[in-house]
Every structure is written in structure tokens, then in C-alpha cells.
Amino acid sequence: MGTAPRTAVIGAGTRLKSWLANPRLLLAIKTSIAVGLAWVIAHLVPGVADEYPYYAPLGALISVSPTLMSSVRRGAQTLAALAIGILLAGAIIIFWEPNVFTISVAVGAGVLIAGSRWLTAGGEYVAVAALFVLIIGGQNADAYSIGYLVQMSVGIAVGLIVNVTILPPLNFSGAAIQLIEFRSQLSSHLHDIGKALVESWPPEHEDWASRSGTLVDTADRVREAVAEADESRKLNPRAKLHRRNLEKDYEDLSSLETITFHVRDLTQVLAAAIWESPFPAELPQKLREPLSDTIHAVADALTLRNADEDVGEAVEVAEEALRILLERLDQQRDVDPSALSPAATAAMDLRRILATLQEATATAHA
Template identity: 55%
Template structure:
């Protein structure tokens, strides 16, 4: 219950309610014609409440810009002609075209709506309505920004670590399934791994979105000074895992061709499957234990040894086997080599020995 009550969505909803209440309470205090349109202040508070401070500020400026453009379109109709079916439709149409440009963000539809409201709701009092509308929306937006800044400004750091860990586990589980398939009867009974490429891509996109959201949440956020996180390292880790994903998908596609002949019919020699399985299991173990800040781990050392054993076996067999029968195993060994290169800690990269035997081509 405590976790639910303090979740970002619940906190954001409570802040929106507080901002609306404050905006509605002080809206009648504005002087002049704005006092006639107090209901626009709570609306302004709502449109300014976004998950991060930077997105709130960005959206607020885009909303105010859209309102100004809509008012200008309505003013052009009033100055150059008079409101009627044709001129109102023209103003709304031009506003919709401007909104479609994407310059004014998520609330871009306020452009044609504002033009329509000024010409129809404002009517003979279009100038007073425009001023009151813009002032009250501005008041509400300022209240929303203040509430968002002063009360638990959102900071999305915690999700980054969880998402990166999920990405690693997903890749490790996939490689383990592929390794099990190689050690299973042939063709393998379990084939879920062969169609999971898009799922790996989707997980990677979700992680990139989480890191980008965390990066956005720290901008202008006073809490970021107390809760520090090196997002540059997170971006580096994400890039490494995205590279791993590319090579995992590649080796998965190659093995699919070796098992079922799609998308390309390939051959995998049975005697090579055990060494490939051991190497993939070792890489999966690296992903589960991977921490770039801690340097090379025992799992990484074991994976390099398994890869070296695989390449040695390939070298021993290539002299007596046709090149085409070695292609699948060679391609997978290259993918494993590149995966380990992407996961290798920086200090290990500087001292990494050159392999004695390169993967056969």
C-alpha cells in the first residue's frame, strides 16, 4: 500500500489536483476582464502537469505559443473581414495546418480550438475574451509549474537501473534458450527463441526511453543535486547492450536457418553443437553478472575460455571439412567475439590479449 501511495502517477495526480484547486481559488483575483473567465485557470494548471519539470516547461511554452497563434488567427479574421461560416472555417483550417507542423507539441490542437473559441464564444467581445482567456491560462500554467517544482519534483532515476537489469536478463535468458536448443535433440523441440528478435528490440527501446526520461527529469530539478546518478554511464551501458542485441539477433537468425532452413538454408555440423552451446551459456552468465564498474569477472574469464575452445575446435576441424559446413559455427563464433568485445570492461580492453586463433571464415 505504501509503494502504491507514493508511486509517480499517484503523486502526479495529487499534484494536479492541488494545482487545479489553487488556480481556481486565485483566478477571481485577476483584475479586468480576466475575472469573467476564471474557469480557464484550472485548465491551464492541468495542461502544465507533465511527468518531468523540463517537459512541463516545454509543454507550457508550446501551449502559450499555440494560444497566441490561435488568437492572432481570430484577430486577423476580425480585422480583415467578419466572422462567418467561411472565415471561421478558414481560420480553423489554417490553425489545424499550423498545428500539424508539430512545432507546438502535444497541445498543438489548442491553435484551431482557440481561434474557434475567440470567434464563436468571444463573439462581439472577442478582444476581452482573448485577453481573459490568455491571462487565466497563463495563471494556471504558472501555478502548475510552481506546484510541480516545489512538491516532489519527479526524478526518474530508479527505473533506469531496473530497466537495464531487465534488458540484461532478457538477453541472458534468450542466449540460454538458444544454448539449450543446441544441446537438445535436433531439430530442437522448443522453438520460442527463434521468433523473439522483435521482443528483444522492444525491450531495448523501452530501456532507451527510460534512460531518456531520467535524463529529462534531472534538468532543472533541485532533487537531482541530492540524488546523483551518472547517466552518461547508463547511456554507455545501454549502447553496449544494444550492440549485444544486434549480434544476438544475428546469431539467432543464423541458427534458425540451420534448424529450419529459413530465411536462408544453412548447415551446422552436429559435432560442433556442444562447443557452441557451452560458449553461449558462458556469454549468458556474463550478461547476468555484468557490471562495467567492477572490471572483469570470473564469468567473463570463463566465457573467453569457452570462446577460445570453440575457435580451437573450429581450427582443428576446418582442414577436414568443407567450408560451407563450417559457416554457421564460424558466424556464431564471430558474433560471440563481438558480444564479449561490447561487454568487456574498459580496463580489460586496454590489456586484452590478441586471440591466438581468429575465427575461420
């Protein structure tokens, strides 16, 4: 086989492996299995529930979620919502009679109840259950309510069993990857700033100046990924075999959020010093190179931290670069203090980033 065909085969295999590893595909497979099993089991349920088998697949569809904890929460809250909706419909039947007005009142009350903080996942079924019992149940509301609730319970139970027995997902790798990519993004951003400071003035390389919002968005995504990893281990039997210290991940995230705050501040201050926007500032030429060296050194320390290695030596290099920068600042005493403020502010941000990085590293290796 030639080089080109072999490369095509390897590429196709990689894409197939990536597709098969997609969590959404696993969720789709488990949902399909749960719905099919629920439909089969629904016909075996005795009593009046046998007349309403189609609600079991619906219950299975509802209960299969990306994590076991979310499945349990959604299943339990859906059943609670159904019970409340059935009670609402029952009150209408007992004290009034179903008509346009009373049905509308029941649905409105159901929507209000659905907004409560303890019905966050399945609250919409309060109004749905009330509406179905009053309209579909009609004269046979008692039997319909029992069948509806029983078959939904069967489907939810089947969904939970399928979700717990077929590779219950652990999202640990997603959180780890997001943390690594976040550090890489911060490091790359700092390197871009360092390069811009020693370019022709004002530098043409200015993409970094508008990335503050992007850094915040990334921080939000990483926090969501760590929260999902934490959620995925709850009630998950696989968590006992694949352990991960998520407390450390939360600590890393907190450190990165602190670093992001200082990086954004440094970015805004230096952008203003270069392009005099949104406020006029200056950055003396004698300070640009030592400031660039310090920024690059801090970025290198962040990169090394991604390798889960001791960053002590890299931090020492960055601290030495920072010391030289501060000496240069002291030598500029004859310059207007307002012209030194951007460099001084940037130096303070870099010092705080190094302190945060040292603290995070010490905690990780404790």
C-alpha cells in the same frame, strides 16, 4: 496472529506501498491540487479576466506533466499557441467578419501552424483559441481574448509551481531497472539457445528462435526509459541531491544495443541451421557442445555485469570456451565449408559480444 493472516497483511501492505509509489498517483494528486488552487486564485484576478475564471483550472491541468521540463515546455508552447490563435481570430475580425467560411479558414490555418516543429506540445490550441475567440468571444472578442490568455497563464503558472514544489519526479530508478532487466533478458535468451543446442536434435526447445523482435522492442523501451530519466533531471532541484551519471547509462544502453544486434544475428543463424529456415544450413554435431558452452559462458558474463562487478574473470572463462570452439572448427577442415559457416558466424558474434562487454566494463570502472 496465524501465518496465513500475517501473510495476507504483509501482502496487502506491499500492494498498498506499491500503489502509493505509483508515479501516476503522484501526478494525479499534484494535478488535483493545482486545479483547485488555480480555481481559487482565478477569482482574485482583477479586470476583465475575472469574468473567465474557468480557464485557470484548464491551464493548470495542461501544465502538470510527469517531468518539470515537459511542464515548462508544454506551458510555454500552449501560451504561444493561444497567442497565435488569438492573432488569427483578430485578423479575421479586423479584415473580414466571422462567418462559416472565415471561421473555417482560421481553424484550418491554426491546424497547419500547430504542425510546426516548434509547437510540439500545445500546438492544438492555435485552432482552439481562434475558434473560441470567434464563436464565444463574438462582439466582446477583445475582453474575451485578454481574459482567456490571462487566466490560462495563471493556471499554467500555478501548475508549474505545484509541480516544482511537490516532489518533482526523478525517473532514475526506472532507467536503472530497465537496463538490468535488459541484460537479464539477453542473458536468459543466450542460456536458452545454449540449452537447445545440446538437446535431442532437432531440439523441441524453440521459443528463443522467435524472440528477435522482442529484443528490439525491449531495447526501444530501455532507450525511452533512459531518455525519460534524462528529461526528468532538467530544471529539477532534486537532481542536485540525487545524482546519477546518465552518460554512463547511455553508454551502457549503446553497448547493450550492440550486443543485441549480435545476439539477434546469432539467433537467426542458429535457428536456420537447426530448422533449415529461411535458408538451408548445417551445424555439425561435434560443434554443438563447444558452441553451447561458449554461449552459456557469455550469458554468465552478462549476468555478472548486472551485479556491477568486474567481469574480467567471467570474460576469460568465455574466451577460453571460445578458443576451444575455434579449435574444433579448425579440426573440421575436411567438412564442407558451407556446413561450418553457421558455427563460424556464431563464434564471430560471440567474440564481438565479449569485446563489447569488455569495453563497457572498462568504461564503467574507469
